[in-house]
Amino acid sequence: MxxxxxxxxxxxxxxxxxxxxxxxxxxxxxxxxxTSLPRSTVEYTLRKLLDSKLIQIQPTGRRIRxxxxxxxxxxxxxxxxxxxxxxxYTGVKELLHIWEQVGELPKNTRLYFLQPYxxxxxxxxxxxxxxxxxxxxxxxDKKFIFEGAVHEKMMRPFFEFNPPELAKxxxxxxxxxxxDVVKIPQEFLNEKAEIFIVHSRLIFIDWYSExxxxxxxxxxxxxxxxxxxxxxxxxxxxxxxxxxxRGIRLMKR
Numbered sequence: 001m002x003x004x005x006x007x008x009x010x011x012x013x014x015x016x017x018x019x020x021x022x023x024x025x026x027x028x029x030x031x032x033x034x035t036s037l038p039r040s041t042v043e044y045t046l047r048k049l050l051d052s053k054l055i056q057i058q059p060t061g062r063r064i065r066x067x068x069x070x071x072x073x074x075x076x077x078x079x080x081x082x083x084x085x086x087x088x089y090t091g092v093k094e095l096l097h098i099w100e101q102v103g104e105l106p107k108n109t110r111l112y113f114l115q116p117y118x119x120x121x122x123x124x125x126x127x128x129x130x131x132x133x134x135x136x137x138x139x140x141d142k143k144f145i146f147e148g149a150v151h152e153k154m155m156r157p158f159f160e161f162n163p164p165e166l167a168k169x170x171x172x173x174x175x176x177x178x179x180d181v182v183k184i185p186q187e188f189l190n191e192k193a194e195i196f197i198v199h200s201r202l203i204f205i206d207w208y209s210e211x212x213x214x215x216x217x218x219x220x221x222x223x224x225x226x227x228x229x230x231x232x233x234x235x236x237x238x239x240x241x242x243x244x245x246r247g248i249r250l251m252k253r
Contacts, residue, residue, distance in 0.1 A: 010101040014045045025058050025067035052087050089212035092126050103138040112197040112228055113148035119194040122207035124157040129170035136173035146179040149235050155244055175241035182235025197225050
């Protein structure tokens with residue numbers, strides 16, 4: 001596969017391995033033997049590749065065989081006809097995989113986000129402070145630019161659900177970054193889901209149900225970005241990093 005296709009789909013190691021083994025049509029049993037992966041893992045990964053329209057099914061009697069769709073065909077649909085590339089994610093591990101992939105983007109990447117308080121609270125219940133700190137460090141080291149809308153007391157859940165020292169380290173990892181952030185009232189758009197825009201990628205995450213949808217489509221991304229800019233224009237300019245440091249100083253008193 002070309003780097004262009006790998007970038008568009010952000011394939012996991014298992015997805016990449018199975019896709020390579022599908023260059024000729026193969027059955028589930030053949031793929032399980034060829035990859036040495038558990039049968040359940042192969043079945044799950046095949047469903048993901050089918051959802052992404054990277055493989056196709058060839059029914060042959062009672063046995064189903066899976067084959068890769070030619071790369072040129074995939075690229076033509078996405079890049080020439082602008083057909084959206086859609087991937088779905090289920091479970092905390094897969095949702096974190098989204099962030100691991102975002103962390104691999106080039107330096108100075110601009111990341112747009114709308115993160116309601118209730119969504120962040122659900123995230124903190126399910127992701128350890130150490131994981132949050134590690135992901136933030138990678139993005140901060142690459143000087144990512146964060147443009148978003150957050151609640152003024154966004155960091156409070158860290159201290160509700162974690163030991164103080166761990167919470168403090170995680171919270172401080174949100175400071176010292178390049179950001180253009182506004183604060184929004186807690187009542188405004190306060191859902192248990194959030195949205196992020198990176199280049200032509202739309203990422204919707206529902207931490208409450210532990211599901212996510214990623215869409216790669218330039219026109220859709222630009223449209224949602226325009227809506228985001230409109231929402232952000234109603235917020236109050238907010239130095240998020242300084243608010244975090246101030247909050248920790250007050251806690252020490």
